[in-house]
Amino acid sequence: MFQFIRPVILLVIIACWWVAAASATDTLTIGVAGKAVDTIQNIQQVSQSHPLSLAQWLHTPDAGTRRLLWLLKWLGILILLMLVVRYCKETANTRMSMNMVYYIREAVYDKVQRAGFGFHDVHSSGQLINRALSDLQNVRAFVQTAVLVTLEIALTVAFNIVLIATLNKWVAVLSLVPLPIWTYYILRFSRKIQPVAKSVMEAEDRNVSIITENIAGVHVVKAFATEGLEITKYQANCDTFKDRVLKRIRMFADFQPIIRSIAMASHLSLFLVAGILMIHGKMKAGDLFILGGAMGAILARLQLVGNINEQYQNAMVSSRRLYEIVMAQPSVQDRPGACKLPDGPGTVTFENVSFGYDPTKPALRDVSFGIKGGSVVAIVGPTGAGKTTLVNLVARFYDVQQGRVLIDGVDVRDLTLASLRTQVAVVFQETYLFSDTVAGNIAYGRPNISDGDIEAAARFAQAHEFIENLPRGYQTILGERGASLSGGQRQRLAIARAIVTNPRVLILDDATAAVDPETESLIRRRMRFVMEGRTTFIIAHRISTVKQADLVVVVEQGRVTQAGTHAELMALDGHYREIADAQLHGDDAAENQADAPSHMQRVQSAGEVEAAVLGVEKMG
Amino acid sequence: MTVLGAGKGAKKPPIISAAVARAAQIESDDEDKYRPIQWPLMKRLMMSLGTFKWWYLTAITLGLGQVILDMQGLQFIKWIVNYGADYAGGKFPGISTAAASWHIVNIIGMWTLVFIGSVVLQRFVIIIMTRAGESVQFEFRQKIFAQLQRLSMSFYDRTKLGRIISRCTTDVNSLREVNVWGIWQVVSSVMIMIIAAIYMVHEDARLFLSIVWLGPVLYVLSRVYHRKAARGYQVAREGFTRVSTNLAENITGMRVVTAFNRQDPNLDVFNGLQQINTVNNMAVSRVNGVYQPLLEVVRFWGRVTILLYSGYLVACGRIRVGSVIAMYGYWDWFMNPVITLGAFYNQLMMAMAGAERVFGLLDLKPEVQDEPQARELPRIEGRVRFENVTFGYNPDRPVLHDINFEAKSGQMVALVGPTGGGKSSIISLIARFYQPQQGRVLVDAHDIQQVTGESLHKQMGLVLQVNYLFSGTVMENIRYACPGASEQDVIDAAKAIGSYDCIMSLANGFETDVGERGASMSLGQRQLICFTRAFLSDPRIFMLDEATSAVDTATELIVQQSLEKLLAGRTTFVVAHRLSTIMRADQILVVEGGRISERGTHRELLTAGGKYAHLYRQFVLQDQ
Ligand SMILES: Nc1ncnc2c1ncn2[C@@H]1O[C@H](COP(=O)(O)OP(=O)(O)OP(=O)(O)O)[C@@H](O)[C@H]1O
Ligand SMILES: Nc1ncnc2c1ncn2[C@@H]1O[C@H](COP(=O)(O)OP(=O)(O)OP(=O)(O)O)[C@@H](O)[C@H]1O
Numbered sequence A: 001m002f003q004f005i006r007p008v009i010l011l012v013i014i015a016c017w018w019v020a021a022a023s024a025t026d027t028l029t030i031g032v033a034g035k036a037v038d039t040i041q042n043i044q045q046v047s048q049s050h051p052l053s054l055a056q057w058l059h060t061p062d063a064g065t066r067r068l069l070w071l072l073k074w075l076g077i078l079i080l081l082m083l084v085v086r087y088c089k090e091t092a093n094t095r096m097s098m099n100m101v102y103y104i105r106e107a108v109y110d111k112v113q114r115a116g117f118g119f120h121d122v123h124s125s126g127q128l129i130n131r132a133l134s135d136l137q138n139v140r141a142f143v144q145t146a147v148l149v150t151l152e153i154a155l156t157v158a159f160n161i162v163l164i165a166t167l168n169k170w171v172a173v174l175s176l177v178p179l180p181i182w183t184y185y186i187l188r189f190s191r192k193i194q195p196v197a198k199s200v201m202e203a204e205d206r207n208v209s210i211i212t213e214n215i216a217g218v219h220v221v222k223a224f225a226t227e228g229l230e231i232t233k234y235q236a237n238c239d240t241f242k243d244r245v246l247k248r249i250r251m252f253a254d255f256q257p258i259i260r261s262i263a264m265a266s267h268l269s270l271f272l273v274a275g276i277l278m279i280h281g282k283m284k285a286g287d288l289f290i291l292g293g294a295m296g297a298i299l300a301r302l303q304l305v306g307n308i309n310e311q312y313q314n315a316m317v318s319s320r321r322l323y324e325i326v327m328a329q330p331s332v333q334d335r336p337g338a339c340k341l342p343d344g345p346g347t348v349t350f351e352n353v354s355f356g357y358d359p360t361k362p363a364l365r366d367v368s369f370g371i372k373g374g375s376v377v378a379i380v381g382p383t384g385a386g387k388t389t390l391v392n393l394v395a396r397f398y399d400v401q402q403g404r405v406l407i408d409g410v411d412v413r414d415l416t417l418a419s420l421r422t423q424v425a426v427v428f429q430e431t432y433l434f435s436d437t438v439a440g441n442i443a444y445g446r447p448n449i450s451d452g453d454i455e456a457a458a459r460f461a462q463a464h465e466f467i468e469n470l471p472r473g474y475q476t477i478l479g480e481r482g483a484s485l486s487g488g489q490r491q492r493l494a495i496a497r498a499i500v501t502n503p504r505v506l507i508l509d510d511a512t513a514a515v516d517p518e519t520e521s522l523i524r525r526r527m528r529f530v531m532e533g534r535t536t537f538i539i540a541h542r543i544s545t546v547k548q549a550d551l552v553v554v555v556e557q558g559r560v561t562q563a564g565t566h567a568e569l570m571a572l573d574g575h576y577r578e579i580a581d582a583q584l585h586g587d588d589a590a591e592n593q594a595d596a597p598s599h600m601q602r603v604q605s606a607g608e609v610e611a612a613v614l615g616v617e618k619m620g
Numbered sequence B: 001m002t003v004l005g006a007g008k009g010a011k012k013p014p015i016i017s018a019a020v021a022r023a024a025q026i027e028s029d030d031e032d033k034y035r036p037i038q039w040p041l042m043k044r045l046m047m048s049l050g051t052f053k054w055w056y057l058t059a060i061t062l063g064l065g066q067v068i069l070d071m072q073g074l075q076f077i078k079w080i081v082n083y084g085a086d087y088a089g090g091k092f093p094g095i096s097t098a099a100a101s102w103h104i105v106n107i108i109g110m111w112t113l114v115f116i117g118s119v120v121l122q123r124f125v126i127i128i129m130t131r132a133g134e135s136v137q138f139e140f141r142q143k144i145f146a147q148l149q150r151l152s153m154s155f156y157d158r159t160k161l162g163r164i165i166s167r168c169t170t171d172v173n174s175l176r177e178v179n180v181w182g183i184w185q186v187v188s189s190v191m192i193m194i195i196a197a198i199y200m201v202h203e204d205a206r207l208f209l210s211i212v213w214l215g216p217v218l219y220v221l222s223r224v225y226h227r228k229a230a231r232g233y234q235v236a237r238e239g240f241t242r243v244s245t246n247l248a249e250n251i252t253g254m255r256v257v258t259a260f261n262r263q264d265p266n267l268d269v270f271n272g273l274q275q276i277n278t279v280n281n282m283a284v285s286r287v288n289g290v291y292q293p294l295l296e297v298v299r300f301w302g303r304v305t306i307l308l309y310s311g312y313l314v315a316c317g318r319i320r321v322g323s324v325i326a327m328y329g330y331w332d333w334f335m336n337p338v339i340t341l342g343a344f345y346n347q348l349m350m351a352m353a354g355a356e357r358v359f360g361l362l363d364l365k366p367e368v369q370d371e372p373q374a375r376e377l378p379r380i381e382g383r384v385r386f387e388n389v390t391f392g393y394n395p396d397r398p399v400l401h402d403i404n405f406e407a408k409s410g411q412m413v414a415l416v417g418p419t420g421g422g423k424s425s426i427i428s429l430i431a432r433f434y435q436p437q438q439g440r441v442l443v444d445a446h447d448i449q450q451v452t453g454e455s456l457h458k459q460m461g462l463v464l465q466v467n468y469l470f471s472g473t474v475m476e477n478i479r480y481a482c483p484g485a486s487e488q489d490v491i492d493a494a495k496a497i498g499s500y501d502c503i504m505s506l507a508n509g510f511e512t513d514v515g516e517r518g519a520s521m522s523l524g525q526r527q528l529i530c531f532t533r534a535f536l537s538d539p540r541i542f543m544l545d546e547a548t549s550a551v552d553t554a555t556e557l558i559v560q561q562s563l564e565k566l567l568a569g570r571t572t573f574v575v576a577h578r579l580s581t582i583m584r585a586d587q588i589l590v591v592e593g594g595r596i597s598e599r600g601t602h603r604e605l606l607t608a609g610g611k612y613a614h615l616y617r618q619f620v621l622q623d624q
């Protein structure tokens, strides 16, 4: 936790100073007011014979009156001083905590952005957002209270006890007696209520997450007419939520009398003692006044101890979680001495690559192939075979567990991520658009690009026409996740976004699945100009998309089972011909389906393909 | 080791200031947090407390009792001080110190009794009041949620997720100020002020008059302060919303951020927003720093006046020193509610803004809604007919123009055509997500506007282009459509449809956690799960919007063949760009620019040589 304070240590010290100054002025005002009361007690009663007017009284002050005026003047000065001190305290406090938040949030944001896909597979985004917002809030609240409020409590208690001691040593000692008991009960209460408070918070979080899921999946809810079900689910949660809230209130209501009673007991016993002392002439009215004021200030401050304890517990948990993020090793990071990607044609080579999201369950096994710079390679294969995984390794979103991936002869792990990722552009299988303008989304990878270039890219992706038809053209702000566009429109924006970056290697992961064949062929024709001298990976299920690739790689169950051109693969029995037949000859292929060898059998014969694959690799 | 090593962005010049400005502007349509007090709204809020009327009344009565008891404390102090001062001043020569001390003990004893009474009352007040208030709160929550389930899709198109969530959280919570403590606060504040005023007048009317004018001053100051602070807080909150929206968006879109290497510019934009946030917060703290002590000064003015004036009164012999202390105390009792009321007024304005939005939401009429005389849709054969349907998400920009077609029961109808043509929109209309602006959609012979939504949806199976999985396991997701289904039913369905092998190849089969929005499986796997989910609901009409676009052709074929067998006699709508998927359809509709430009079977359309034939050539033969 205290590592988070270090960068703002100077601001913390300044804030502490003002807290101290504020406590001191507050205590002084109580003291001065008490003295004033004393003085009033000692003011001589003027003879009753003729009524005294206020002006007369002020103009003919006796010693007591003079002293009273003098004290009140000082009280006025103290109040003005307080005005300044409180202002400084408030602003210093905010400055400190805002700066701290700034640094921590920056660190978390930066880390989360750079942590890599592996990290995000493990941490859900809801969780991360929550940490960056509410955990941070907890830490901030704690630093603010732990450092400043603790100081304030300590000083206020100390100053006021000193103030009481100036009246009477024994009373001061007596007033110390209830403090430990009071503090003990407050701590006990905060400890007891903490699990309850936490359970309320959990119910509240759950409440929000039910609503969030319900709304994000509103299509599904409506489509399956499960509204009633959702309402029941929500009500069940509301019931627990309410129970917990009421339980917390009940605990509070049970404990409140105890705390109040202890405070009151100490007040009463002090007044008792003070009253008796007055009877004995050992105390004056002003002293009683000071006693009341000082004790009130002390108890009010000690009441905060409970909060501090609670905040301390929360902050410990929160700061540990934040620390975990800030200190997390990015799943993929620059090696020491990593170099920039040297110029080259864009050859890509896989050498005996194995990889699994969970290392015990490989998603890719011993994959080897190579492609020449500037060529187009198509990857086909069944669902879940590992196609996306394969291209993820080219952009080094994950690190391979065995073997290596080379671009222009350099292992991607030896390259700086910045140089690699600016040279490799990916169109993801699932389109994610930001709720920014259309132009802002296209220029995402090159924020400083000109409008002309944005439009050119949009034309290449066959997106210009529909963008022009949007209400505000390129300046239209998209809905959340691009919700106001059709599936194909979203994909074309994503393609434009990738083209704009002018990459050496372009990866299209099922990037035209939602685009009709005609538009797709237009895109392809135009892209041929763009892709001149670049290497392109195309993952697709449509034969028409992959047909003209220089190399078609078939991936099945994490292995490369076939590789070659369309014509070559059509001549061989296997997955590729099977799907091609199904697509190109429709009905006839369907009838033959039963005879086709199963995936498993083909995978076992993968060894036979190896030769063919290695043949291709030599081209690379 | 420095934890905050990333601080490098902090001192960069704001090169991305334009982007910051844009990010700041995008969310700047933030909502009003304050509204003036409106009586109709207040009345409605009060009405919603109705069922708990007696609870509130009881609590308020008990609470007033407690306040009165609490205010007696000063009387006891005054008593002790006066007695002590008089005794020390030698006014009671006949009384021994022991007897005098005993007198003090008695006073303290009485005080103790009064205090016990107050504690007991307080406990009941807290419990009764909050129980009633929270009950009202939860009633609101449930009403809102139920209303959200009724609202139609166009509402969700218009309204941002964050906004809807804030209806259920922030806005409802702002009502708490009224529901739980509001009435009590007003009643008790006024009560306290009256009692305190009576005491002070009783002590000395002139003294009271000489300071009472500070009350209105303080009230005005408190209002001004709270209004200023509230504006500042609103600005600060908006700034913070921008920080958190930016954060959330970049975390959810993290894959794109990584792929396009946008970390550095993003950090600059983020820090720019943070700087704005810091500045806003500093502004708020400056307002607090000026006004809070200023309020204190006004109170102190009164105290100083009391001290000075009581000096005079003592000199005149009109009051004794105990009264000075009591006056000093009652002055605080008098002034605290003034500040509270100033703050409360402000909270009331927040509650007004919240109430306005909450009631606004509750009053919203779903655009697609069951007609009052809507009937249950009986078990249907599955005929679907569009009659002159025109529809636009925004009525001024129709995306479907005058659509007419009929799907016979048991037919497979395919929708093909260029992207953005309106295929998904047609599907949404059949599912009654939206209401057409003209024409009608009929299922069998029923206008779907005239039947209940539930009975309609129960007979439809829908796989949408944007697939959505809830967090949980594969099993839970498939069962979502049909909560009554047993595990075996789910497995049977998966087997029947051909997705069983694919699901079993996942790390834990049916018990695999799908991750956030299904992130830990491949897209094709997700689509198959959605497919199985729709199939399990045993629909009469099956609608597949690019349901297998990411599924390989071999698997797709298996699925399709099973479907043909399983769904015999049911109507199926298929949207696909992979034309092999739809070649066997009974009817192919080519949707172009919101119109149906061609219709017929695969062979008919090929012979006709129109758009479809062109598309098909592109699909099969590529560019030759
Ligand atoms: N983030 C992840 N965490 C864990 N497992 C994953 C993750 N992403 C994919 N997988 C698993 O890895 C395997 C390969 O997935 P991949 O996404 O590469 O398939 P794919 O060939 O792209 O399939 P599709 O054609 O459906 O897109 C699948 O079994 C999938 O469930
Ligand atoms: N929620 C929405 N709000 C506003 N406009 C929308 C919305 N959804 C779609 N549109 C617009 O309506 C038109 C038709 O979209 P639709 O989704 O029906 O196309 P589609 O034929 O399904 O295309 P695709 O093949 O790309 O999925 C498009 O121009 C699109 O931009």
Ligand SMILES: [Mg+2]
Pocket: A387, A388, A389, A429, A509, B522, B523, B524
């Ligand atoms: Mg994939």
Ligand SMILES: [Mg+2]
Pocket: A486, A487, A488, B423, B424, B425, B465, B545
């Ligand atoms: Mg669509």
